[in-house]
Amino acid sequence: MSQSTKATVEQWGMFELSLVGTSQGNPFVEVTVSATFRHEHKQVRVTGFYDGDGIYKVRFSPCLLGEWEYWVDSNDGQLSGQFGQLLCTTASGDNHGPVQVVDNKRFAYADGTPYIPVGTTSYGWLHQSEELQSQTLQTLQNSPFNKIRMCIIMNDYGNSEPNGFPFVGSREAGFSLDTFDTAFFARLEQRIEQLQAMQIEVDLIIFHPYDKGRWGLDRMPSEADDRYLRYVLARLSAYRNIWWSVANEYDFMEHKQMADWDRLLQIIWNEDPHRRLSSIHNGTKMYDHASVKLYDYAKPWITHCSTQHWDVSLVTQWQKQYNKPVVLDECCYEGNMERRWGNLSGEEMTRRFWDGVTRGAFVSHGETYLERSSELWLARGGELVGDSIARIAYMREIIEAAPAQYEYMPHVRDVPSIGVEGEYYLQYYGLHQPIFRYMDLPEGSTFRVEVIDTWNMEIVAVHEGKSGKFTLDLPGKPYIAVKMTKVGE
Amino acid sequence: MSQSTKATVEQWGMFELSLVGTSQGNPFVEVTVSATFRHEHKQVRVTGFYDGDGIYKVRFSPCLLGEWEYWVDSNDGQLSGQFGQLLCTTASGDNHGPVQVVDNKRFAYADGTPYIPVGTTSYGWLHQSEELQSQTLQTLQNSPFNKIRMCIIMNDYGNSEPNGFPFVGSREAGFSLDTFDTAFFARLEQRIEQLQAMQIEVDLIIFHPYDKGRWGLDRMPSEADDRYLRYVLARLSAYRNIWWSVANEYDFMEHKQMADWDRLLQIIWNEDPHRRLSSIHNGTKMYDHASVKLYDYAKPWITHCSTQHWDVSLVTQWQKQYNKPVVLDECCYEGNMERRWGNLSGEEMTRRFWDGVTRGAFVSHGETYLERSSELWLARGGELVGDSIARIAYMREIIEAAPAQYEYMPHVRDVPSIGVEGEYYLQYYGLHQPIFRYMDLPEGSTFRVEVIDTWNMEIVAVHEGKSGKFTLDLPGKPYIAVKMTKVGE
CATH class of the missing domain: 2.60.40.3950 (Immunoglobulin-like)
Known part of the structure; x- marks a missing residue:
């Protein structure tokens, strides 16, 4: 049985092929599905995913204009053999394509428009009330930020229980690590789309150490890690504003070894059909310079450095050492919290931005004000009240007016x-x-x-x-x- | 021929034996003279020096109370064989003895009184007018500082021609590198004594790179370097407030190799009869952390680290690496000069002091205000106008009230x-x-x-x-x- 569809999608937009197949057994693990997309001499094989209720989807973001054809492979006879055509049309509006690395130093959208990351961080904003999430989006809309670091999996701040997990189950009953919560992913995708509409890149954190055994998702068997990662890739890679951050503070994850990070990053590198930007973010005790052990960002499956250190001047040696763009994704946050990483003055947060940017690197923001704000932006989103926000906006104007090849x-x-x-x-x-x-x-x-x-x-x-x-x-x-x-x- | 003298000197005070010998030829190089001082089982051989006009001197600072005897050796028959006794009495007033290293971490005077270095720097104050020198002494008297870094040889700031050199000669005529200017040294000694009376340690810089060929004293043959160093040791080692800084920014001295510094420091270590504190101070391009190449302060002839870096937190790793007290003798200066090392705010100078001290290290000050002050303190002395001075004084009070073994x-x-x-x-x-x-x-x-x-x-x-x-x-x-x-x- 075969089915022919004809669709139109703009360049770097998302084509979603939705197919009906079996809902018997556990399709998440038992059914394989992919589609191969062909454009003249270019051919891309895209892995699909099960979305529940017998629905299978393959998401593809075409990079070349014109006619594509595709055909489906599956171990489910209902899915296999389907084919169709796709017309890729010129991008419209604010669609400049995905961000890519240029000259080992900087970033630009696929259409050549310069992109200078001016990022912020709100790890758990997805896991808050609808009202608070709406406020966060509103705040981002009015902020100077064009990138946000955020976790798929709830972190340990904010609600005592998050409103959803990638897996079906609960803390009490345990999780079915081979059954994904498709509604959870649908909500995540809605946020990614909303951020895309605001021209905000999503630096998506796939693993993190803040679980600490609460839900056990920081210590899954590697088979489950790989399955989760591949499901994330299949669902989200076609969003052009996605960056992969395989882990936050990976070195604080006691149940993982360096070989695990190599394996997970290689899966992304080998299997992500859209080759989105991909990196890993260090934690590390930061008091003693000598103790900072970074992942080897020179490895080919890393597109850029996504580092943490309070000493911004270190970006200079990382640029030399790794020959890749350096995004200093944490250099402590503006705020007045108890912990040292969350109590910088606005002056110092601003200084670190300028210092990093005038070294040819890029710096990310975070805000952690108690009392002054009702929520911790870093953890839950909400409003931004810091003194650096206006200054970062001012800096962004200046830096975006500089010649792109600076x-x-x-x-x-x-x-x-x-x-x-x-x-x-x-x-x-x-x-x-x-x-x-x-x-x-x-x-x-x-x-x-x-x-x-x-x-x-x-x-x-x-x-x-x-x-x-x-x-x-x-x-x-x-x-x-x-x-x-x-x-x- | 022999002569017997009986003298009294207090512990850690200075006994000066003055002898008449030949003034023929060049006594600076042709006449050797030393005295051996014996106290029960302790015996110290002290090299003397020629002070011009047929006068030879041996300066000794006894560390043990009671009777000492001494005898003179020389290749000049007039000097050789003289002997005498010395009664070493209890120290009085503010005389706590020389500063020494305690527990590889801190300093104390020889009598056990804690000493916490709170230093400043004025490289060329000795080479200014009498009036300006007097003002500098007055300023130091009222300052929070108990140590000063200063050069024997004029540096390149201030007067175009210094008022004196260790050697006889001039820039135009050249210098007689084997003939010392005894009047120059007498003036230097007066300043050392005045500083001693103010309880200020003299961190005396013997070589420096700022000559740049002007006078050629940065590129003397090693024979002349060694002779100069030995003359300095013979004249000044008996002052209990002397510390040896064999060079400032040694790594900027292009005519010297690492082996030269080893040799010079070993001369101090082997020949200084009083074993004063001894170190060497780095310069080094400081922008890139990785490029800071420090002298190996673990070498046995180094008593403490006398380092330079803008990043105060590095003291922590140096303490571990070298297991010696760390004095951060330059971390940039308060001021408003053009160069980065001389334009910190008072807030930042103060912050660096506190940061270093609460890491168990010690920090030195410098001031470089244009317009606000008529002289550059760092170069020429004069007045202190910076905003950090009062804060450093406040810090010193607090730190000196802490338990000594902190x-x-x-x-x-x-x-x-x-x-x-x-x-x-x-x-x-x-x-x-x-x-x-x-x-x-x-x-x-x-x-x-x-x-x-x-x-x-x-x-x-x-x-x-x-x-x-x-x-x-x-x-x-x-x-x-x-x-x-x-x-x-």
Whole structure:
């Protein structure tokens, strides 16, 4: 038996093939289904998934315009042999495609539009009340953030019992690790779609150490880990705003070895038909520099570094060591919590953003205010009340206005700097408070020189027509940046 | 021919034996003179020096009370064979003896009085006008500092021509590297004595890289280096407030190899009869952590680490690695200069002090204010105008009131802490701004808990009678310390 369908989907959009098959036995483990999509010389095999009630789905996001054909393979005779055509049309609206790595240094959407990650973190916002989730979405809509780190599996903050798990079951009764909760995934997908509509990338955390045996999902047999990971890949990979973060603070997961992380990351690398960005995020005792043991981000199945450290300047050596973009996904959070990772001032959170960005890396935010806010943003979402938010928005404007191909300029002395030689320079002075700086711009071009107070979010001086060597007066206070833009020959 | 003298000197004071010998030829290189001092089973051979005009001196600082005898050896018959007695009496006034290392972690004077280095740096103050030198001494007298780093040889800041060199000669005419300028040394000695009277240790820098070929004293033949070093040892070692810093930023001295530093430090170690504290101070490009190559402070002829780095937290790994006290002699300076090492805010200079000290290390200060001050303190001395001075004084009071045997407590989570288990705890929160802290003091004792605003220099809360587990309210702003002192059982 075969069925022919003809569908239209825009480039980097999602085509969902929905098929009816058996609901006997446990289709999650007993039925295999995939579709192979072909476009001229390109062919992609996409694994499908069981969505309950005898429904099987295959999700595919085409990267090439024009005609695709596909056919279904399955060990279920009802599914196997079905085929059809797909017309991939030009992307519309804000659809720039998935984010990809460019030049081992930076990111851009598939259509070439630059993408500079300005991320935040809210691990458990999916597991809160509908009302609170709506508030979180509203907050994100009005925030400077274009990426969010969030967990599939409930973490240990917030509700005592989360409103859903990837698996059928409960804490009391235990979980059926071979039976997925399709309604839970449907809710997750709705959020991914809403974030996509806001142009927010989802840095999705698949495993984490915060279970601590409560639900046992941090210590499943590797067979169950692999099955869960593959189900996640099959369901979610076709969303163009998905990034894989195989684990948060992987080194705090006592029931996993380094070989497990290699295996899981290799499954993503080998089996994700859309090759979404993929990384792993370290925890590690951070007091002693020497004790920070990072996953080897040079491994080929890692697309970028997704690191944690309070010392932002380390991004420079990671860039050299791994030759991949560095996203410092945690450098402590703004707030006033008891723990050191959650009680930075707004000034310091902002300083870490600027410091990382002017080293050619990218920095992620988090907020953990007690009293000042009714929820911990980091854990549950809600509102953002921190002092760094407005400053991060201001920084994002500046950095997005820079030439897309800007690079870290290690030869600029004393201050972290990015730029394009002869065209554009952005220096950040951080805690330093000089009252002047010797500048040396190329002769033969003229530059606009702007002195920026990054904390008060204002340009405090503009000098037009600068060229060659000159002395630039500076305000003699912290948190100053200097931007120099070529304006003429 | 022989001469017998009988003298009295207090313990750790200086006995100077002055002898008349030949002034023919070049006595600096041709005449050897030493005296051997004997006290019961202890015998110390002390090399003397030529002081011009046929006068030879041997300077000795006795460490044991009671009778000493001595006799002179020389290749000059006039000097050789002289002998005498010395009565070493109890130290008086502020004389606590030289500073020594205790328990591989800290310092104390020879009489057991604790000494906590709270140092500053003024490289070239000796080379300024008499008036400015007097002002510098006055400033030091009123400052919180009990140690100063200073160069024997003029550095490249300040006067274009220094008022003196260790060698006879001039920039134009060249220097006689085998003829020392005894008047220059006499002036230096006067300053050392004045500082001793103020209870200020002199961390004396013997070589430095700032000559850059101007006077050529950074590139002398090793024979001349060794002769200069031995002359310095012979003249100055008997001053109990002398510490040897064989070089400042040794790694910036392009004409020297690591083997030279080993050789020079071994000369000090083997030939300094008083075994003063001895170390070497690194420079090094500091942007990339990985590039900091330190001298191996584990070598036996190094008494303590005298390091430079902007990242104060590194002291923790150096303590482990070298098992010696760590003095972070440069972590950038407060000021508003152009260069990154000289434009920290007062807040940040103060933070670095507290951070280092609560890691069980010691931190040195420097000040480099343009406009706000008529001189650069770091280079030339003068007045201190920085915002950190008063805060460093406040910190010194607190740290000197701590139990002398305090240690770094690496097990205290989240914040650097020192203390004595069960007796005393001092935590520093730095840039972190928690609104509370879970405390866990020993049961069975009661403690006074003080919340200290280190920037505003006030105790903002005192809680008496605390014991066991409790939650301590904190102000939710940066620069807070918490001190907990046992007051009862």
